[in-house]
Amino acid sequence: MRTWILHIDMDAFFASVEQMDNPDLQGKPVAVGGTSDRSVVSAASYEVRKYGVRSAMSVVKARQLCPDIIMIPGRMKRYKEISRMVMGVLAEFSPTVEQASVDEAYLDGTGLERLFGPIDEVARRIKARMKEVTGLTCSVGAAPVRFLAKIASDMNKPDGMFIIRHEEMHDFLRTLKVGKIPGVGKKLVEILTRMGVRTCGDVLQKPREHWEARLGKYGGALFDRASGIDPNRVVPSEAAKSCSAENTFHEDTTDRETLRQWLLAQSERVGEDLRRHGYKGRTVTLKVKFSDFKQITRSKSLDSRTDNTAVIYETACLLLKQVKLKRAVRLIGVGVSNFSPRNRQVTLFEEEPAKVEATSELDRAVDAVRKKFGGKAVTRMELLAFKKKPTNSAE
Structure with missing residues (x-):
């Protein structure tokens, strides 16, 4: 079976x-980052990148390159x-996913062709589902190996797809x-350039021992990569310990009905x-931050674990x-925490009431409709008027 790794x-x-x-x-031209002259750009839209603005660039420099730049404070939450x-x-798509950062991940695609078709189709399905x-x-x-999968994902950005096939890998590397x-x-690029080395093909003109003698362990790793060898595999990320949603308002409020509506949307x-x-949690936590920035949390542990929207909402209220x-x-x-996998066997001491199971059927039906027709296909009656209001910022 051919090995596939996707980035x-x-x-x-x-x-x-x-x-x-x-x-x-x-x-x-939007950029995320601080708004003061001492700040830097954290992320840049493609509209502003064409002016030369890049992440880690000072805001002053970014404004020089693009006077019309719109700086937005970050909302990490x-x-x-x-x-x-x-x-x-x-x-x-795969049980083996390794999150590399907040916006990127590796996925072990070995064997997925049996489920979804050729690797091109796997990639297309991921892109469509993500959208x-x-x-x-x-x-x-x-690609067949991890480091080439990362390189491939950068080849046709944005909204791109690039496949390095097994039979094409060495030709691809030769000119990389x-x-x-x-x-x-x-620094290593500068050293290699002085040696007359610019591509992986240049590296392979000399044996592994040559590079180990000149660059030590780095030389051996360089030769391996130029040969298409990468021992690193996809290591599943640690399971999440909590799940939460919160919103910061454009205008502070004391209206409890408004707060309850936000809790319903968040639930x-x-x-x-x-x-x-596929998780259920036992503990529901409410988080409130006041106008003076004082923050409180209140939690309640349930008799049984739940993934039920109504139970989460009612507890939060x-x-x-x-x-x-x-x-x-x-x-x-x-937020909900104190997880247990959903397929975990329920003991007699955690038997869930019939009412909760009935409502869960409703949740599953709503999820199915939204999965097929999009997140806005079904809206709770209580949120119809609420969702017409200006959207407050979500962290």
Whole structure:
């Protein structure tokens, strides 16, 4: 069986999330980062990259290159929320997924051709499903070895796909610049350039011993990569320990009905995320941050673990009822923790009430409709008017 490793990289992730959440930013030169002159750019949209703006660049330099640049403060909690959705999509295709960062992951694709067809079709399905679930595009690279999968994902960005096939691998490597190999830094490139080495093909003109004598262990690793050898495999990421959603309001509020509506929307997101990953949690936590930035949390442990939207929401509302709103609220959120895999055997002491199981059937039906027709296909009646209001920022 042929080995396949895929690398999935979200396109301009932070900036793309901001453009998705605020349609007025679509097509505009957006960068995420600090707004002061001492700040740096964390992420740049493709619209602003054409001016030469890149991540880690100072804001001053970015504004010089693109006077019309729109700087947006980062919302890491929001990016992590979308990141969980990204990893959930990948878990639908393979049980072996390694999250490399908030916006990229490796996936062991060996054997997936039996389920989804040729590796090209696997990549296309991942891209389509990612767009359907998250609303964002990603670039996918596939190769026989890990480091080439990462290189492949960068070949046709954005919204790209590139496959390095087994029979094409050595021809691809022959002309690949050594600086493209992950881990080969600027200094090593300079050393190799002085030696007359620019491509992997140049490396292979000399035996492994030659490079070990000149570069030590780095020389051996360089020769291996130039030969298409990479012993690193996809190592599944540690399982999540909690799932949460929260929102920071544009205007602070003391209106409990508004807060309850936000808790319902958040409970939907958390419940759907739990069901997608196959987890249930016993502990529901409410998070409230006030206008003076003081933050409190209140938690309640349930008699049995749940992934049920209604149970999460009702518990969060009970916790909110116990909170005195002496000051306006600027952020509210709900989370579920104390996980157990959903397929875990339920003991007699954790038998769940019939009411919860019946409601779970409703959750599964809603999930199925949204999976097929998109996240906006079904909306709870309680949220119809609420979702017409201006969307507050989500962290």
